Amino acid sequence: MKKLVFxxxxxxxxxxxxxxxxxxxxxxxxxxxxxxxxxxxxxAGVNAAQATVIHRRPALIQELAWRPQFTGPSGAAETAKxxxxxxxxxxxxxxxxxxxxxxxxxxxVDDLVEAISTSYGSATRPAVVPGxxxxxxxxxxxxxxxxxxxxYGFSLIRSSYxxxxxxxxxxxELNAQAEAATIEAVKLDLEDAPQxxxxxxxxxxxxxxxxxEKARLAxxxxxxx
Numbered sequence: 001m002k003k004l005v006f007x008x009x010x011x012x013x014x015x016x017x018x019x020x021x022x023x024x025x026x027x028x029x030x031x032x033x034x035x036x037x038x039x040x041x042x043x044a045g046v047n048a049a050q051a052t053v054i055h056r057r058p059a060l061i062q063e064l065a066w067r068p069q070f071t072g073p074s075g076a077a078e079t080a081k082x083x084x085x086x087x088x089x090x091x092x093x094x095x096x097x098x099x100x101x102x103x104x105x106x107x108x109v110d111d112l113v114e115a116i117s118t119s120y121g122s123a124t125r126p127a128v129v130p131g132x133x134x135x136x137x138x139x140x141x142x143x144x145x146x147x148x149x150x151x152y153g154f155s156l157i158r159s160s161y162x163x164x165x166x167x168x169x170x171x172x173e174l175n176a177q178a179e180a181a182t183i184e185a186v187k188l189d190l191e192d193a194p195q196x197x198x199x200x201x202x203x204x205x206x207x208x209x210x211x212x213e214k215a216r217l218a219x220x221x222x223x224x225x
Contacts (some may be wrong), residue, residue, distance in 0.1 A: 093174035
């Protein structure tokens with residue numbers, strides 16, 4: 001009877017989808033992907049007005065920087081050096097965590113993947129393709145591991161410039177929209193570049209004209225040949 005019960009339990013355990021054992025990929029610590037900018041700013045303890053505008057059209061894309069300060073037991077250190085929250089029309093679509101190289105010195109990729117997996121479940125380790133670059137990242141970034149579900153994803157990235165590691169979490173639907181908007185924004189900027197340059201030159205010319213006129217009025221009255 002005991003063997004039968006054990007077999008039945010093991011069968012039920014194996015029948016549970018793997019996703020059921022994954023962590024909550026919608027969160028980084030207490031920050032929820034999809035949340036509005038004011039809420040994230042309040043959670044991080046920073047001023048929402050400090051958000052940097054990356055593009056205004058065809059959609060508003062902003063970034064908010066945060067430097068975590070460890071508040072735990074004395075003597076412990078914060079491994080996240082800096083965090084950048086990216087917003088698409090006011091909603092958080094990406095979280096980029098840069099690790100302090102001194103706090104992770106000596107750790108192997110396996111160590112990092114193991115630690116992150118305690119939060120997000122089993123990782124997928126992509127096959128290494130020389131020269132390959134993960135979509136949406138820098139030209140010199142290497143994808144080391146991924147944690148994904150249909151809506152969210154986290155990626156461990158290593159830069160070829162030294163031992164710099166970062167963890168990037170995305171809300172996939174919003175991230176795709178933000179990437180498309182960024183491509184369109186660059187296109188619009190290039191199309192408008194001549195007009196913006198002409199406007200800049202005209203503004204500088206007008207500023208110089210006003211300056212010279214003020215100088216003329218001031219100097220004309222006191223000029224003595």
